[in-house]
Amino acid sequence: MSRVLVVDDEPGLRRALSINLTARGWDVTVAADGGSALEAAASTHPDVVLLDLGLPDLDGLEVIAGIRGWSRVPIIVLTARTAAADAVDALDAGADDYVTKPFAMDVLLARLRAAVRRGEVPGGGGAEEVVDVDDLHIDLARRTVTRDGAPVKLTPTEWHLLQVLVGNAGRLVTQTQLLKEVWGPAYGRETNYLRVYVGQLRRKLEKVPGSPVHLITEPGMGYRFEV
Structure with a gap:
């Protein structure tokens, strides 16, 4: 059973989400403000967080920053x-x-399931897949990246995006393919997601983010990981 933390200051929506998600097999924890959300995230260790941005005490962005300081749990705003x-x-x-309000419950559930899948660590037992290029060491089996020997902390979405690109090293991966692989089959046009996350990966992995040599953009088509 997957655990979800629902953070929203609207009592009616909290109750509706709790009832609907519980009925569909989710273990639900609710919080009405940012402070309670941070406490609940630390104490319950959810598999995914569903977070409203408009909270009475902390801005939703502050809650995201607070959680990201110690956890890679997927967060859906x-x-x-x-x-x-x-x-x-x-x-x-x-x-x-x-997800913007109002929303369809089946769409929200699909987004939640996709987020949990991105955050899951696959079981061991398989052969290690390791890519060493310049100062980067990427271990696809252990889901770890080091740069100059120092660990690089990636969010689940950043890791999944890198995993797809590295798994297709040297080949163009189209924008549509990346969106569907990383965010799910309901996606295909949200190219701003790719710009944001590829930019974040470049800042973490490239020596000169503004002049990348590994995470290459093919304008209007997609991205390619060069080794």
């Missing part, structure tokens, strides 16, 4: 804000996805 800048700000802060 649930918000009535429809401006693209708000979504980009949330993704930049460390969120993995966002």
Whole structure:
């Protein structure tokens, strides 16, 4: 049973989400504000967090930053804000996805399942797949990356994106393919996601993020990992 932390200041929506998610087999914890959300995240260790941006005490971006300080748990932002800048700000802060209100429950459930899959660590037992290029050591089996011997902390979405690109090293991966592989089959046009997350990976992995040599953009088509 997957655990979800629902953070929203609207009592009716909290109750509706709790009832619907519980009925569909989720273990649900709810929080009405940012402070309670941070405490609940630390005490319950959810598999995914569903977070409203408009909270009474802390801004949702502050909650994302607080969780990201110690956890890679997938975070889906649930918000009535429809401006693209708000979504980009949330993704930049460390969120993995966002859903705007009002929403269809089946769409939300699909997003939650996809987020949990991205956050899962696959079981061991298989052969190790290791890529060494310049100062980077990427272990696909252990889901670890080091740069100059120092561990690089990646969010689940950053890791999944890198995994797809490295697994297709030297080959173009189209924008549509990346979106469907990393975010799920319901995605295909959200190219701003790719710009945000590839930018974050470049800042973490490239010696000169503005002049990447490994994470290459093929304008209008997709991305390629060069070894």
